[in-house]
Amino acid sequence: MEAIAKFPHRAPENSLPRGCTFEEEDWHILAKHWYPVALIRDIESSGLLSATLLDEKLVIYKAGSDIVVANDICTHRGVPLSMGSNHDCLGVRCPYHGLQFGQDGKCIKVPAHPDNAIPGKLHLTAYPVILRYGLVWTCLRPSADGQDEKMPFMPHWDEAGFxxxxxxxxxxxxxxxxxxxxxxxxxxxxxxxxxxxxxxxxxxxxxxxxxxxxxxxxxxxxxxxxxxxxxxxxxxxxxxxxxxxxxxxxxxxxxxxxxxxxxxxxxxxxxxxxxxxxxxxxxxxxxxxxxxxxxxxxxxxxxxxxxxxxxxxxxxxxxxxxxxxxxxxxxxxxxxxxxxxxxxxxxxxxxxxxxx
Ligand code: FES
Ligand SMILES: [Fe+2]
Missing domain, CATH: 3.90.380.10 (Naphthalene 1,2-dioxygenase Alpha Subunit; Chain A, domain 1)
Structure with missing residues (x-):
C-alpha cells in the first residue's frame, strides 16, 4: 500500500499526555520520531482499534480509504472513542451522543443537530500517518513539513522474490x-x-x-x-x-x-x-x-x-x-x-x- 502523510489538527506544542511516565524533555525528543501503532491488516479487518504511544492514548479508525490516528478522547464529553463503533468504516461514532468523526479527525455528524454547521472545535486532535512495511506509523509531534525525522528503512521488503x-x-x-x-x-x-x-x-x-x-x-x-x-x-x-x-x-x-x-x-x-x-x-x-x-x-x-x-x-x-x-x-x-x-x-x- 502506498504511503500517505497528512498533517491535520496539531496537538498543542508543549502539552504532555496525562500520567506521562517520561521525563518531560525526553518525551518531547521522543515524540518527534515515527513509531508503528498497529498492523494495517488489523485495522483493515476491524475498522477501529486503540493504541498507546508514549503514554498518549490513541484511537485508530478507517474513514473511507483513509486510516486516521487521533487522540482517543471525544471532544464533546471526553469518552474514549475506541469504545464506539465504525460499522460502515466511514468514521468512528462515539457511544455517548453519537458524534461521528471522519477523515483527518473531522467531526462529520452531530445527530442532535443534523441541520447545524459543525464547529471546528469538535474536530479531533489527529496525527500524520504513514503506511509502510504492513504497519500504521505515526508521529505525535511532527515538524511542519514532516520531513526532518526520517522513517526507518527495511531492505528487501519490496523486492521481487521476497x-x-x-x-x-x-x-x-x-x-x-x-x-x-x-x-x-x-x-x-x-x-x-x-x-x-x-x-x-x-x-x-x-x-x-x-x-x-x-x-x-x-x-x-x-x-x-x-x-x-x-x-x-x-x-x-x-x-x-x-x-x-x-x-x-x-x-x-x-x-x-x-x-x-x-x-x-x-x-x-x-x-x-x-x-x-x-x-x-x-x-x-x-x-x-x-x-x-x-x-x-x-x-x-x-x-x-x-x-x-x-x-x-x-x-x-x-x-x-x-x-x-x-x-x-x-x-x-x-x-x-x-x-x-x-x-x-x-x-x-x-x-x-x-x-x-
Ligand atoms: S461524549 Fe462523545 S458524543 Fe458526547
Ligand atoms: Fe535475543
Missing amino acids: QQINCPAFDIAGFAGRQVEGFLDVAHFAFIHTDTFADAENPLVPNYRPQPTEYGFEAKYYSDVPNYPNGVENTAPEGFVWLRHFRCFPPFTAQLTVHFPDEGRLSILNAASPVSARKTRLFCPIARNFDTDLPVQDVYDFNARVFAEDAAMVEQQRPEQLPLDPKMEAHIPADVSSIAYRRALSKLGLSRFFIA
Missing part, C-alpha cells in the same frame, strides 16, 4: 531501549536462545565494529552461529560464515539482514513502539527470499518464542530504563553495538539516566 510477513505485535513489560539493545546484542544467543536457534557450545563473539551512518549506525557481524531453527537440518556448506548485518535507527528501531547460503536473505525489522517508559509493543515485519511456500504461522510461532526468550530478560533488567551514563553498567568487548546505541541515544539529547 515474501512479506508481519508477525502479530508482541507486548513486553519493559522499556523499548532495553529491548532494542537486546536485539543488537550478539553475546546472548548461546544462553537464552538455545531452545530456538543458538548453540549453547558456541558462546564466542568474534570482533566486529559498528560504523556510523546517516541514520544511526550499522554493524556487520560475522560468526559461525547458524540461523536455522533448532530441529531444522543445517544445510550450510562446511565452513560457511554467517553474516548478520545490523542497522540501528535511533531511538527504537533496528533492522537485521541475515545472509544465508545460496544468496538467501532474511530481513527483520525490530520496531519497538514505546507504549510508556515501562511497556513496549514490538512490531516485526519480515521479508525472505527462501522457504516462501512454507506456512507463515510457523514464522509467527518461531518468532514469538524468540521474543519471549528476550522478554524474559528485558522485563527483569534493573534499572528498567537504559542508563546512558557509560559508568553506570560494566561493559565487555562484545558490547560495541550496545555502546554505539547508547551514544546514539545521548546524541538525540536524551537524559543520561533516561529516567522512567
Whole structure:
C-alpha cells in the first residue's frame, strides 16, 4: 500500500499526555520520531482499534480509504472513542451522543443537530500517518513539513522474490531501549536462545565494529552461529560464515539482514513502539527470499518464542530504563553495538539516566 502523510489538527506544542511516565524533555525528543501503532491488516479487518504511544492514548479508525490516528478522547464529553463503533468504516461514532468523526479527525455528524454547521472545535486532535512495511506509523509531534525525522528503512521488503510477513505485535513489560539493545546484542544467543536457534557450545563473539551512518549506525557481524531453527537440518556448506548485518535507527528501531547460503536473505525489522517508559509493543515485519511456500504461522510461532526468550530478560533488567551514563553498567568487548546505541541515544539529547 502506498504511503500517505497528512498533517491535520496539531496537538498543542508543549502539552504532555496525562500520567506521562517520561521525563518531560525526553518525551518531547521522543515524540518527534515515527513509531508503528498497529498492523494495517488489523485495522483493515476491524475498522477501529486503540493504541498507546508514549503514554498518549490513541484511537485508530478507517474513514473511507483513509486510516486516521487521533487522540482517543471525544471532544464533546471526553469518552474514549475506541469504545464506539465504525460499522460502515466511514468514521468512528462515539457511544455517548453519537458524534461521528471522519477523515483527518473531522467531526462529520452531530445527530442532535443534523441541520447545524459543525464547529471546528469538535474536530479531533489527529496525527500524520504513514503506511509502510504492513504497519500504521505515526508521529505525535511532527515538524511542519514532516520531513526532518526520517522513517526507518527495511531492505528487501519490496523486492521481487521476497515474501512479506508481519508477525502479530508482541507486548513486553519493559522499556523499548532495553529491548532494542537486546536485539543488537550478539553475546546472548548461546544462553537464552538455545531452545530456538543458538548453540549453547558456541558462546564466542568474534570482533566486529559498528560504523556510523546517516541514520544511526550499522554493524556487520560475522560468526559461525547458524540461523536455522533448532530441529531444522543445517544445510550450510562446511565452513560457511554467517553474516548478520545490523542497522540501528535511533531511538527504537533496528533492522537485521541475515545472509544465508545460496544468496538467501532474511530481513527483520525490530520496531519497538514505546507504549510508556515501562511497556513496549514490538512490531516485526519480515521479508525472505527462501522457504516462501512454507506456512507463515510457523514464522509467527518461531518468532514469538524468540521474543519471549528476550522478554524474559528485558522485563527483569534493573534499572528498567537504559542508563546512558557509560559508568553506570560494566561493559565487555562484545558490547560495541550496545555502546554505539547508547551514544546514539545521548546524541538525540536524551537524559543520561533516561529516567522512567
Ligand atoms: S461524549 Fe462523545 S458524543 Fe458526547
Ligand atoms: Fe535475543
